[in-house]
Amino acid sequence: MKITFDELRSIVSAALQRAGANREMADVTAAALATAEALGIGSHGLSRVSQYATHLRNGRANGAAVPKVIRRKGGTLVVDAEAGLAFGACGLAVAEAVTAAREHGVAFAGVINSHHAGMMAEHVLPIARAGMVGLAFANSPAAMPMAGGRRALFGTNPVAAAFPRRDAQPLLIDLSLSEVARGKVMLAAKKGEPIPLGWALDAQGRPTTDAKAALDGAMLPIGAATSPKGAMLALMVELLVTAVIGAQFGFEASSFFVDEGNRPRIGQAFLVLDPDALAGEDAYLDRIEVLIEAMLADDGVRLPGDRRYDLMFKAMAEGIEVSEAVLASLRGAS
Secondary structure: OEEOHHHHHHHHHHHHHHOOOOHHHHHHHHHHHHHHHHOOOHHHOHHHHHHHHHHHHHOOOOOOOOOEEEEEEOOEEEEEOOOOOHHHHHHHHHHHHHHHHHHHOEEEEEEEEEOOOOOHHHHHHHHHHOOOEEEEEEOOOOOEOOOOOOOOOEOOOOEEEEEEEOOEEEEEEEEOOEOOOHHHHHHHHHHOOEOOOOOEEOOOOOEEOEHHHHHHOEEOEOOOOOOOHHHHHHHHHHHHOOOOOOOOOHHHOOOOOOOOOOOOOEEEEEEEEOHHHOOOHHHHHHHHHHHHHHHHOOOOOOOOOHHHHHHHHHHHHHOEEOOHHHHHHHHHOO
16 A cells, blocks of 8 residues: 555654654654655665664663764764664764864764664765765674675675765765675565575575575675675775774674664764865866766666655655555554
C-alpha cells in the first residue's frame, strides 16, 4: 500500500520513541529512514528500525542522548553523540561546520561516540544547499580485511560528496569502500538468497556466495581481486574518523547486526569548503557547468544524484510503497 512520507516518518518516530529514544532523536532518525525507503535503499531504510529499536532497548544506543559540541578550534570542531543514534549529532556537526566555513573558508567537524549514520549523501546535501562543497566520511564495525589479510579490521567506511550548482540540483556522490554495502548482504541473508562471488569472505577467509557466512566473515574492499587500492582508501577513512577526531576503531565496535554488544562509539567526519574563498563563487559555478556539459555530451551519462532526486520527487507526490505487514510490525514495535 502507498503511504505518505510524513505518515511513514511519524510511524517510525513513534516506534523509536517506544523503544526509548527521545523525541528529537526519534524524529530526525525517522526522517532519514523514511528517505532511504523512498529512494528504494532498503538496507538503510525500514529494515533498520528493529535494529535501532533493539539497540535502544538493550543500551547499545543511548536514547536520552543530546549531542553537543565539546571542542572547537578555528574551523574545526568535535561533536559528542553521547552514544545515541547518529543522525542528530551529524546534523549538528554539519550545521556548525557550514557556519564555520563561512567564517574561515573551510571547516572540519568530527562526530564521536556515534552509531550507524545511514546514507552519508543525505548528510552532505544540506551543505550543498548552503552553497558549499561537502565531503563526508564514516567508519563502522569491522567488516573488511587489510590488503593481504583475512580478519575483518576496517568498516565498509562510506564516503560521500556534494557539489552545488547554479540553478540545478547538486551533484551527489555516495559510495561504500566495500565491493557492495554490507546492508545488501544483510538483506540477502534475511531472504535466504545467495550473493555474487567477489563480495565477501567467510569466517575462514574463503570466497563465499552464502550471505549468512559472509556476515560472519568479511566484506571485500573495492577492487580487492586485483588491487589493494580499496583497502588503502578504507585505511585512510578509518584513521581520519578515529585517530584524528577520537572515535573508536571499527574492530573495537560490536557489529550492528547483533543485538548484544558494546556501544559502537564510531565516528563520522565532515569537510566543508566555501568555493567563494577559493576560486570565487561565480568562477566555481561556471567551471562545474563546463565539466557537466562535457560529461553529458556522451549518450547514456547520468549525473550522480539525478536518480535520487527523481525518486524523492515521486515519493513526495505519490507516496511510498510499504507492505501492510511491515506497517503492522512498525506500529507494534517497541
